[in-house]
Amino acid sequence: xxxxxxxxxxxxxxxxxxxxxxxxxxxxxxxxxxxxxxxxxxxxxxxxxxxxxxxxxxxxxxxxxxxxxxxxxxxxxxxxxxxxxxxxxxxxxxxxxxxxxxxxxxxxxxxxxxxxxxxxxxxxxxxxxxxxxxxxxxxxxxxxxxxxxxxxxxxxxxxxxxxxxxxxxxxxxxxxxxxxxxxxxxxxxxxxxxxxxxxxxxxxxxxxxxxxxxxxxxxxxxxxxxxxxxxxxxxxxxxxxxxxxxxxxxxxxxxxxxxxxxxxxxxxxxxxxxxxxxxxxxxxxxxxxxxxxxxxxxxxxxxxxxxxxxxxxxxxxxxxxxxxxxxxxxxxxxxxxxxxxxxxxxxxxxxxxxxxxxxxxxxxxxxxxxx
Amino acid sequence: xxxxxxxxxxxxxxxxxxxxxxxxxxxxxxxxxxxxxxxxxxxxxxxxxxxxxxxxxxxxxxxxxxxxxxxxxxxxxxxxxxxxxxxxxxxxxxxxxxxxxxxxxxxxxxxxxxxxxxxxxxxxxxxxxxxxxxxxxxxxxxxxxxxxxxxxxxxxxxxxxxxxxxxxxxxxxxxxxxxxxxxxxxxxxxxxxxxxxxxxxxxxxxxxxxxxxxxxxxxxxxxxxxxxxxxxxxxxxxxxxxxxxxxxxxxxxxxxxxxxxxxxxxxxxxxxxxxxxxxxxxxxxxxxxxxxxxxxxxxxxxxxxxx
Numbered sequence: 001x002x003x004x005x006x007x008x009x010x011x012x013x014x015x016x017x018x019x020x021x022x023x024x025x026x027x028x029x030x031x032x033x034x035x036x037x038x039x040x041x042x043x044x045x046x047x048x049x050x051x052x053x054x055x056x057x058x059x060x061x062x063x064x065x066x067x068x069x070x071x072x073x074x075x076x077x078x079x080x081x082x083x084x085x086x087x088x089x090x091x092x093x094x095x096x097x098x099x100x101x102x103x104x105x106x107x108x109x110x111x112x113x114x115x116x117x118x119x120x121x122x123x124x125x126x127x128x129x130x131x132x133x134x135x136x137x138x139x140x141x142x143x144x145x146x147x148x149x150x151x152x153x154x155x156x157x158x159x160x161x162x163x164x165x166x167x168x169x170x171x172x173x174x175x176x177x178x179x180x181x182x183x184x185x186x187x188x189x190x191x192x193x194x195x196x197x198x199x200x201x202x203x204x205x206x207x208x209x210x211x212x213x214x215x216x217x218x219x220x221x222x223x224x225x226x227x228x229x230x231x232x233x234x235x236x237x238x239x240x241x242x243x244x245x246x247x248x249x250x251x252x253x254x255x256x257x258x259x260x261x262x263x264x265x266x267x268x269x270x271x272x273x274x275x276x277x278x279x280x281x282x283x284x285x286x287x288x289x290x291x292x293x294x295x296x297x298x299x300x301x302x303x304x305x306x307x308x309x310x311x312x313x314x315x316x317x318x319x320x321x322x323x324x325x326x327x328x329x330x331x332x333x334x335x336x337x338x339x340x341x342x343x344x345x346x347x348x349x350x351x352x353x354x355x356x357x358x359x360x361x362x363x364x365x366x367x368x369x370x371x
Numbered sequence: 372x373x374x375x376x377x378x379x380x381x382x383x384x385x386x387x388x389x390x391x392x393x394x395x396x397x398x399x400x401x402x403x404x405x406x407x408x409x410x411x412x413x414x415x416x417x418x419x420x421x422x423x424x425x426x427x428x429x430x431x432x433x434x435x436x437x438x439x440x441x442x443x444x445x446x447x448x449x450x451x452x453x454x455x456x457x458x459x460x461x462x463x464x465x466x467x468x469x470x471x472x473x474x475x476x477x478x479x480x481x482x483x484x485x486x487x488x489x490x491x492x493x494x495x496x497x498x499x500x501x502x503x504x505x506x507x508x509x510x511x512x513x514x515x516x517x518x519x520x521x522x523x524x525x526x527x528x529x530x531x532x533x534x535x536x537x538x539x540x541x542x543x544x545x546x547x548x549x550x551x552x553x554x555x556x557x558x559x560x561x562x563x564x565x566x567x568x569x570x571x572x573x574x575x576x577x578x579x580x581x582x583x584x585x586x587x588x589x590x591x592x593x594x595x596x597x598x599x600x601x602x603x604x605x606x607x608x609x610x611x612x613x614x615x616x617x618x619x620x621x622x623x624x625x626x627x628x629x630x631x632x633x634x635x636x637x638x639x640x641x642x643x644x645x646x647x648x649x650x651x652x653x654x655x656x657x658x659x660x661x662x663x664x665x666x667x668x669x670x671x672x673x674x675x676x677x678x
Contacts, residue, residue, distance in 0.1 A: 006476035010465065017464050210460040210519070213424050214477050215449045369426060369445065 003216060007224025015194075015228055025232060029186050029240045036182045037175050037248060047131050048076045049096045050085040057105035059146075063116075066142045067098070072134045082117070089121050096120050096131055108146060168336045179250045180331045181304040183240045188299075188324055191233040191267050192291055195274030198225055199366070200287040212368040222363050226271050233267050234260065253338030259331065265352050266327045272358035273323075279365045298324045326351050377402040377527055377558035378423065383432035385418050385581075392418045393429070394581035400560065400574075405553045407572030408562040409670065415581040416562035417457060420531045423560070424454045436527055450478075453525030455516050457532040463505030467496055467515055470504050471522060478523035488555065489518040492548050510541025517548065528552065530561040534568065546571045566667040577670050584673055589666050596669040598622075599638055602630045602662045603645075605654040614652060618645075623675050632662070634672060 015021050049067065053060050067073045076094055079085040088094035099117035101107075107114035118135055122128035169176045202208040211221070237260070244250040274291065281287040301308075301315055302324035308316060319325040326347050333339035341348070378400040385393040393415045400406045408416050421427035423434055425445035433440060439447045461470045471493075475482050486493075496511050496518070504515060513533055520528060530549075534542045546568065549559055553573075561572070569575045569589055576586040585592065605611045608631065615624035615633050620640070624633035642659050649657055 002479060003477050006473055010462070010469075010473050013469065014462065014464055205463065206456060206458040206460040207462055208460075209426070209456045209458070210454070210474075212426055213449055213452065213454040214474070215446060216477055369428060 003220045004223050007216070007220065008227055011224055011228045015232070025190070025236060026239070028190070029236055030243060032186055033179065033182055033240060033243050034247065036185075037178050045072060046074045047072055047096055047134065048094045049073050049098055049135075050077045050079055050088045050094045051075055052079050052082055052085045052097065052099040054081075054102040055100050055104035059105040059108055059114075060100045062145075063100060063104075063139070063142050066138050067135075070134075070138055073138070086119070089119065092121075094121075096135065098135070111150075175248050176250055176336065177332075178304075179244045179248055180335045181302075181328045183237060183244065184302075184324060184328045184331050185299060185304065186240050187233045187237045187263065187267065188270055188327075189295065190236050191229055191270040192274045192295060194229040194232065195226065195271045196277045196287050196291040197274075197284055198229070199275060199278035200281050200284050203282060204284055218363050218366060218368070222275065222359075222366065225275065226268075229271055229274075230264070230267050233271070234263060237263050250335065252335050254334030255340065258341060259334045262327065262330050262334070262348060262351070265348070265355050266323060268355040269323045269351065269358050272355065272362040275362040276358065276365055279362065279367075298322050301325065302328050304328055320350075321354075323351065323354060326354075375402055376400065377404070378434065378436050378560070380423070380434040381432050383419070383422060383429045383434055385415075385422065385427065386430050391581050393422070395432070396581070396583060397432075398576065398583060398586065400558065402558055403553065403556050404573045405549060405559045405561070405571075407569055407575040408560070408578050409564075409566055409569045409575050410562075410578030411564060411674075413580075414578040416578055417531055418581075419578075420454075420529050420560070420562060424452055424529050425449060450523075451526045453520035453523065453528045455520045455528075455530045455533055457535065459512050459516060461504045461512075461516055461519060464503060466501050466503055467507070468500040470515060471519055474519040475522045480523050482522065485522055485524045488524055488552075489521050491551055492521070493518045495544075509537045510544070513537055513541065513545060514548075517545075521552070526557060528557050528559045530559065532562050532564065534563060534565065542568070566670050567665075569666045569670070575666070577673060579674055579677065584677060585670075592666050592669050593664055596664045596672065598634045598664070598672060599640060600662050600664045600668055601633050601635065601640070601642070602627075602658075602660055603633065603649075604630045604656075604658045605649065606656050607654060611649070611654060614649065614654075618648075620645075623672060625671055625675075627667070630658075632668060 051064055051067070053064060064075070068075055073096075077085070077088060079088070082097070082099050085094075085097045085099070089097055097117075097119040099119070101115040101117070104114045104116075116139060118132065120128045120132050120135075199208070202211065241252070241256075245252065273294070277287050277290045277294075281290060301311070301319055301322055303319070304324075308319055308325060308329075311319075330339075330344050330347055330351075333344055337343075376399045379398070381397050383393055383396040384391065396419065408419065410416055418427060422429050423436065423441060425441050425448045428442055433442065435441060435444075436448055437451060439451070441448055462473070465473065471482055475485075492514050496507070496514050499507065499511065504512065507515060517530075517533070520530075534545055537545065542565075549561065550571075553559060563569075569592075572589065574586070574588050575592065577584045585595075587595065603611065603615070608626070608629075612624060612626060612631055615621050615631065620636050622634045622636045624631055626632075646657055646659060
């Protein structure tokens, strides 16, 4: 035990003597949370539209007014014909073109269907379908007004109306959804890289050679290596949660100790993985590439940006070995739903098993002797 | 087993892919001796030391230190040896004192407990004890590394090229320290590429290409050098060397400091004839004399005659 304390003391000294370490611990989470939470959003605001009104009638102007008064749309230009308007799309100056047909008013007055052409820049598919849906809604609203106007006594009778209620995130606030995931990302990156760079740094500096000829036992060495980063990463999580609360006023419905408990187990998986990478590579460069390779895959598939449920079946299977996916799911459950342990006990047990396997692998792969 | 032996190795071989790094090495080293392994880079010195200190497993053969097998009893080995790798291997971002404390700590010891062992060495660097190890000069780094290797009072000290890249003054001091440590009854194994350091050991082994070519006390090695050695100088040393090498009556010629040493083919060598010949082909201000061979000359001759 005394030996472990000596290793711990040395590791902490080295970590905090590194001039970049404190900025990494305190600035990185702030910047990541602020930037990612505000920019990694799928909400569509200020869709730039170009109007081509070929009808120039009372009705067409009313429709344009509906678009003008919506906060989702911003009319950037009005053009005389479709050809001119499509130039705006091509140049990337507009997202959508709305063409109102020449006989728009006439058709409405004659109780026939009036034609509107909706052209959307669909390079970003999911954004395009959202913009399309918003535009449809505006047009529906306009349509409803006409019906009320023309048949004042028949509306709202016998029509179905669905009242949407959004649980756990009533305002559909994207930040509320993103922040718990980004917190996970934060502790993962800090933990993975700190541990992934550590042993390999000793290899590169040659210091491992001197350590290996001492009677230090494997478990003592690994404990001494893991514990500082484990504590730093846990602190990082608390720090990040504080920012989430102060800056974004993210709801925290569940139990804080429960979250920390899960994080403690999760970090064992991550740190052991980092250590494994560290023992397998000979240079920090190798370790860096291997770490990034796994982290990028784990992050992209973790359900941080896109729901796991809409991924193909193989990807959902893959996520069974993706620790980030586990913790993001659990973290969202605790923070946003207020879930208690029994709601995610299966996930937790899987994570614990994972931690044991990774730790055993890491200790096993660290070899003091070369054959 | 002979208790007088600190280290014994039997038929050790080590391969890296198809290259033989160590070739069937067997030797024994007396307790309390200062034993030197001399040889050029790539001779296998580091591989041998890493096998002895339990970091490397030999492909064939076995070795033991004070009766402990280097593979089976690696735990005991690591308690009784002090190892100083060729590359500086202390924590550069920790201070002198922190390094020493750390290495004392992981051996369950303290600095004060074995201070008498390192006192003479640590004295030199104590004024800088709050300086980071990475900021020390080469000579001071070696002293710190030696202190760290000694702080747990090892019985066998294994030093891999401790003086490589260290200035001449520090090298001299370093060898003085080793002599003092020897008097504390610590067996010391040291490797070096500098042949002049060989004469400072009790016994030396000349290594080349994974084999021990010769092993004896420095005096014996010089005695066994049954050649006459000559020294020659001229105004054009570069041409002189190639001219000498072209002559059939010269067995071996090599540069040594500001003169060229050569060993004639016959013991009865006529210096007059050589001088005339050299003058004829344009050499001026020639000086020639017979000199006493040193251990270096013996090694150079040995290595050349093996090729």
